[in-house]
Each structure stands twice: as C-alpha cells, then as structure tokens.
Amino acid sequence: MPAKTDSRPVTKARAAARAEPLAATEVMDWIRERIRRGSFVPGQRLVEADIMRELPTATRSRVREALQRLASEGLVTIEEFRGxxxxxxxxxxxxxxxxxxxxxxxxxAADFAAAxxxxxxxxLQKIQTELNGIENSVDHERFARLNEEWHRLIIEGSGNEFIRMFLERLRIPIYRLLIATFYSARRIDNANAGHRKITEAIVNGRARDAERLMREHIAEGLETLSAMDLDIK
Amino acid sequence: MPAKTDSRPVTKARAAARAEPLAATEVMDWIRERIRRGSFVPGQRLVEADIMRELPTATRSRVREALQRLASEGLVTIEEFRGxxxxxxxxxxxxxxxxxxxxxxxxxAADFAAAxxxxxxxxLQKIQTELNGIENSVDHERFARLNEEWHRLIIEGSGNEFIRMFLERLRIPIYRLLIATFYSARRIDNANAGHRKITEAIVNGRARDAERLMREHIAEGLETLSAMDLDIK
DNA sequence: CACTCGTTGATTGTCGACCAAACTATCGAT
DNA sequence: ATCGATAGTTTGGTCGACAATCAACGAGTG
Known part of the structure; x- marks a missing residue:
C-alpha cells in the first residue's frame, strides 16, 4: 500500500517551524531498502535508538510504527521486550x-493474456525485444532491471490489485536471497528462452499457455536457486 | 498474523493496579469482527473517540495502531485528516x-494432494463425510461452519505459510459479502458435489485434478455470487 | 435571496515525556 | 569459578499537549 502519505502536503508554516518529519512510510521504506540491499542482515536486531540516530528526523513513534508494519508484512519479527x-x-x-x-x-499471466x-x-513486446538484444551480453545489471520490468508489467497487465499486492510482499524476501546468486550466462539464456515463449503467448491471447509457461519459468528459477545451495542464514 | 501479543503475560502488579488495557491486537480483532458481522458498514467512518467510548479500556494510541494495521490489511482506508x-x-x-x-x-489443494x-x-475425509451427511438438511449454519473448516484444512495441508497468510487476508472481505447471500439449497448441493470430488482427489494424491477441481469450485462460487447481483456499496 | 468568506468546533497527525517490565552485563561474595 | 544481586539498557505502553485540517455555521455583501 504505497503513496497516501507521500501525498501529504508540506505546509509552509510547518516546514518553516521545524524540519519536515519523516512519515512512518518513509522510515519503513528506508529500513526495507536496507534489508533488501543486505546492509541489515537476517537475525540482526533493529534497535529503535540506532535507527533514530541514523535518521535524525525520525522520532521514536515513527520508528516503532514502521517496525510494526514491517512485522505485519513479514519482513521483520518482533519479540516482546526484545524488539x-x-x-x-x-x-x-x-x-x-x-x-x-x-x-x-x-x-x-493468464489474465493478462485474456485481457x-x-x-x-x-x-511487453518491446521489453522482450530489448531482453533478446542483450541476452548474450554480460550486462547482468541491465538484464536484471529489464527482467524486473518484464515481471512488473505482466502483473500490471493482469489488472488484479490483490495479486499485485501479494507478489509485492514476496519480492523483497526473494530479492534478498537472489542477490547472493550470480546469474550465470547459461541461466540468463534459459530464463530468456522462457520469457520469449511467455511474451508470445500473452501477446497472442493464449491464456492457458501463458499460465503454464510462467509456472514452468518460475519453477526453473527455484531449481536454479536450490542447485546453488546458497547459505541461507 | 496471530499470536505474539496474545502471549503477553499479565503481570500481577499491573492487573491489580488497573483494568488490563486492550492491546492493539484485541482492538483490531474487535473492529474486524464488527466489520465482518456487518455492524460497521462499508464507507462508515471509524472515529477514534467513538471506538474509545465503546471500548473504555482502549487508549487512543492503541486504537490508532489498530486502525493503521487494519489499513495495511486492506480492510479499512485511511485518508489524511479524515481518519x-x-x-x-x-x-x-x-x-x-x-x-x-x-x-x-x-x-x-495440489500441494496437499502431493504431500x-x-x-x-x-x-479431511472425516469432514467430507459430515458434509455429505447434512447436504440435504436445512442447517445452513452448520454447513457454513463445516465448509469453512474444510477450506481451512486444505490450506493447512498445503503447508504453505505464505499462501495461508494471503488467503487469510481475502477471507474477511469475502465473508462480509457472503453474509448477504443466503445459500440456497441448490447451491449447497452444487458446492458439496464439488467438495466431494476435490476431497477424493486430494486423498488419492491426484494433485493436478485437485487443483483443477478446486479452481472450478471457486469459479462456481463467484458465478453464484455474480448471478445474485448483490448490492455492493 | 444566493453567495462568498471568516470563525469556530471537532477530529486527526505528531511529538515528547514518562513509567513499568524485561532483558543484559557487571560485580561481589562464597 | 559459580552463583546471585544490582544497575543500566531497551522495549512496551500511556498520557497530555499542540498543530493542521476539515466541516458546519453564520455574518456580511451584491
């Protein structure tokens, strides 16, 4: 559930009176981003006072609220009196x-295809073309960005806000695990072969195929991950 | 996201000093239940002070926290300065x-079948037998309870905590719509015919069938609902 | 009479201080 | 060295205050 607080108008009087306080959402985003990038590692304790030191404009209430919400998102756990x-x-x-x-x-994917x-x-087709253009390059960074954009577009195309919301909640934990995995060139080839077929099915309105292929694509991703036997703490 | 706060120990000193205040979780449950039962109708404003009047031991902070969390669950919306x-x-x-x-x-359903x-x-088989036993009765209340238990058990059987969490978030909004719909006897028959087939597929480990049938079952439910053209405000 | 524009009361947003409860580390006695 | 008391830290939770905004109401003007 994004935005909302982002649209909070900055009143002149308030901005003049004191530094604009960080809304809980912003504190939340800051923590979330740190988790995603790995500067907060699993198991690490998130001490309220520390966060306030690093984000001077954040107050304790804000930090507490942010942590609560992140807990309800499932990204952090809160133990009583241990934080x-x-x-x-x-x-x-x-x-x-x-x-x-x-x-x-x-x-x-199915709903997008049928829509x-x-x-x-x-x-989607345009992004696919771009993906094809770099599938043999070594620009993993760019591939990752386009890959994310490709997935995002399909979710948007489904027009299902609930599915979007749920997948959003899975994104960070998965990404955090993924950064440990160096995409091999071979994996990129495989992935993009899957992409191509899925894109084609969606564009041509073959809903059933799109769904089946997308599932296979994701299952392959899991297999690759499992095969790497990455050390999950 | 259950428990956690439920485990808060009631200290003697505190319990003696004053009435135990309601934790945010409890306020949340109270509001949620009211929404589910329809005593809070869609669009109705939830004024903090009103809730505090009705739940005298709830403080403003707790009410606010409860509302925030319900918003992140998607059950209520919060507009700035409008609550x-x-x-x-x-x-x-x-x-x-x-x-x-x-x-x-x-x-x-598929994962449960394969597990x-x-x-x-x-x-599951036991519940199915009970369901069969009353499918021709008029005890809609009991059918509804068993029906819920049946669904819950399949979700538990999948062993997937994320799927459980997501479905939990869909339950209340859907239930709130469902209470408007009086299950017709015919609908019960149809539903239970679906149930029987699904149960059988799961028990016999036919994952693919279980998934397909479950999908059809839910799609039918939606059709029934749509056909009723219930007035959603 | 309709319409605009302040004024006022109600409600929410935010903060900071405060205290209690529980955890944690330190230190002393045996 | 081990155990237990003790002090400091961190979290859980409340309260009161104040600012910002909204909503309703009424006065003045054309």
Whole structure:
C-alpha cells in the first residue's frame, strides 16, 4: 500500500517551524531498502535508538510504527521486550514463496493474456525485444532491471490489485536471497528462452499457455536457486 | 498474523493496579469482527473517540495502531485528516479476489494432494463425510461452519505459510459479502458435489485434478455470487 | 435571496515525556 | 569459578499537549 502519505502536503508554516518529519512510510521504506540491499542482515536486531540516530528526523513513534508494519508484512519479527530483528528465512520458506509466486504470477499471466489491453501488450513486446538484444551480453545489471520490468508489467497487465499486492510482499524476501546468486550466462539464456515463449503467448491471447509457461519459468528459477545451495542464514 | 501479543503475560502488579488495557491486537480483532458481522458498514467512518467510548479500556494510541494495521490489511482506508473508514469493495474487487483465491487455493489443494500427510487427509475425509451427511438438511449454519473448516484444512495441508497468510487476508472481505447471500439449497448441493470430488482427489494424491477441481469450485462460487447481483456499496 | 468568506468546533497527525517490565552485563561474595 | 544481586539498557505502553485540517455555521455583501 504505497503513496497516501507521500501525498501529504508540506505546509509552509510547518516546514518553516521545524524540519519536515519523516512519515512512518518513509522510515519503513528506508529500513526495507536496507534489508533488501543486505546492509541489515537476517537475525540482526533493529534497535529503535540506532535507527533514530541514523535518521535524525525520525522520532521514536515513527520508528516503532514502521517496525510494526514491517512485522505485519513479514519482513521483520518482533519479540516482546526484545524488539525487532530482520526475519530469517529458511530453505523451506523459499520453496513456499516460489510456490505462491507460481500460483499468483501464473494467474496474472493468464489474465493478462485474456485481457484486451493492446497498449500494455505492445510494451511487453518491446521489453522482450530489448531482453533478446542483450541476452548474450554480460550486462547482468541491465538484464536484471529489464527482467524486473518484464515481471512488473505482466502483473500490471493482469489488472488484479490483490495479486499485485501479494507478489509485492514476496519480492523483497526473494530479492534478498537472489542477490547472493550470480546469474550465470547459461541461466540468463534459459530464463530468456522462457520469457520469449511467455511474451508470445500473452501477446497472442493464449491464456492457458501463458499460465503454464510462467509456472514452468518460475519453477526453473527455484531449481536454479536450490542447485546453488546458497547459505541461507 | 496471530499470536505474539496474545502471549503477553499479565503481570500481577499491573492487573491489580488497573483494568488490563486492550492491546492493539484485541482492538483490531474487535473492529474486524464488527466489520465482518456487518455492524460497521462499508464507507462508515471509524472515529477514534467513538471506538474509545465503546471500548473504555482502549487508549487512543492503541486504537490508532489498530486502525493503521487494519489499513495495511486492506480492510479499512485511511485518508489524511479524515481518519479511517470501512473500505468499500466494488464488483470488480470481488472478481479480483476470487481470481486470487483460485490461484492460491488451487495451488494449496495440489500441494496437499502431493504431500504425504495421512493424518490430515483422514481429517479431511472425516469432514467430507459430515458434509455429505447434512447436504440435504436445512442447517445452513452448520454447513457454513463445516465448509469453512474444510477450506481451512486444505490450506493447512498445503503447508504453505505464505499462501495461508494471503488467503487469510481475502477471507474477511469475502465473508462480509457472503453474509448477504443466503445459500440456497441448490447451491449447497452444487458446492458439496464439488467438495466431494476435490476431497477424493486430494486423498488419492491426484494433485493436478485437485487443483483443477478446486479452481472450478471457486469459479462456481463467484458465478453464484455474480448471478445474485448483490448490492455492493 | 444566493453567495462568498471568516470563525469556530471537532477530529486527526505528531511529538515528547514518562513509567513499568524485561532483558543484559557487571560485580561481589562464597 | 559459580552463583546471585544490582544497575543500566531497551522495549512496551500511556498520557497530555499542540498543530493542521476539515466541516458546519453564520455574518456580511451584491
């Protein structure tokens, strides 16, 4: 649930009176980003006072609220009188997340394929072309960005706000695990072969194929991850 | 996201000093229950002071926290300086929720079927037998309870905490819409015919069938709902 | 009479101080 | 060295105050 607080108008009187306080959302984003990038590692305790030191304009109430919300998102855990800490995910959690992704993103692909949204489909095709253009390059950074954009577009194309919301909640934990994985060139090839087929199915309105292929695509991703046997703390 | 705060120990000193204040979780449950039962109707504003009047031991901070969390659950919306109000769901929201349910509960059925959990499967079979026993009765109340138990058990059987969490978030909004719908006897028959087939597929480990049937079952539910053309405000 | 524009009361947003409860580390006695 | 008391730290939670905004109401003007 983004925005809302972002639209809070900055009143002149207030801005003049004191430094604009960080809304809880912003504190939340800051912590979330740190978790995503790995500067907060799993198990690490998130001490309220420390966060306030690093974000001087954040007050304790804000930090507390942010931590509460992150806990309800499942990104941190809160133990009574011990405070918040970055949640540890097990190998089985990863499997579960991927199963959920398969279900949700598969459905999204199917619904997008069945929908009459030529403009969005053109954009998908465009991204696909870009992806094809760099699949043999070594620009992993760029591939990752386009890859994310490709997935995001399909979710948007499904027009399902609930599916979007749920997948958003899976994104960070999964990403945090993914940064440990160096995409091999071979993996990129495989992934993009899958992408191509999915894009084609969506653009041509073959909903059932789109869903099946998307599921296979995600399942492959999980297999690659599992094969790497990354050390999940 | 249950528990956690429920485990808060009631210290003697505190309990003696004054009435135990309601934790945010409890306020949340109270509001949620009211929404579910329809005593808070969509669009209705949830004024902090009013809630404090009705729950004398609840403090403002707790009420506010509860509302914030309910907002992040998507059950209420918060507009700045206008406070919280019960979220209105459109007809299209309903459709989206059912699509998400199809994806998630279908996957849950498949995973349960594929899992080696004889004890849980026996319990499912037992509930199914009970359901069969009353499918021609007029005890809608009891059917509804068993129906919920049946769904819950399949989700538990999938062993997927994320899917469970997501479906939990869909439950209340959907239930709130469902109470408006009096299950017709015919609908009960149809529903239970679906149930029987699904139970059988799960117990016999036919994952693919279980998923397909569960999807059809939920899709039927949506159709029934749509046909009723209930007035969603 | 309709319309604009302050004024006022109600409600929410935010903060900071305060205290209690629980955890944690230190230090002393045996 | 081990155990237990003790002090400091951190979190859980409340309260009161004040600012910002909204909403309703009424006065003045054309």
């Amino acid at each position: 918040a800490s970055v949640k540890r995910f097990t190998h089985d959690d990863l499997r579960q997340m991927y199963r959920a992704r398969m279900a949700l993103e598969g459905m999204a 009459d949204k030529p403009e969005l489909k053109r954009r | 919280a109000s019960v979220k209105r769901f459109t007809h299209d929201d309903l459709r989206q929720m059912y699509r998400a349910r199809m994806a998630l509960e279908g996957m849950a 080696d959990k004889p004890e849980l499967k026996r319990r």
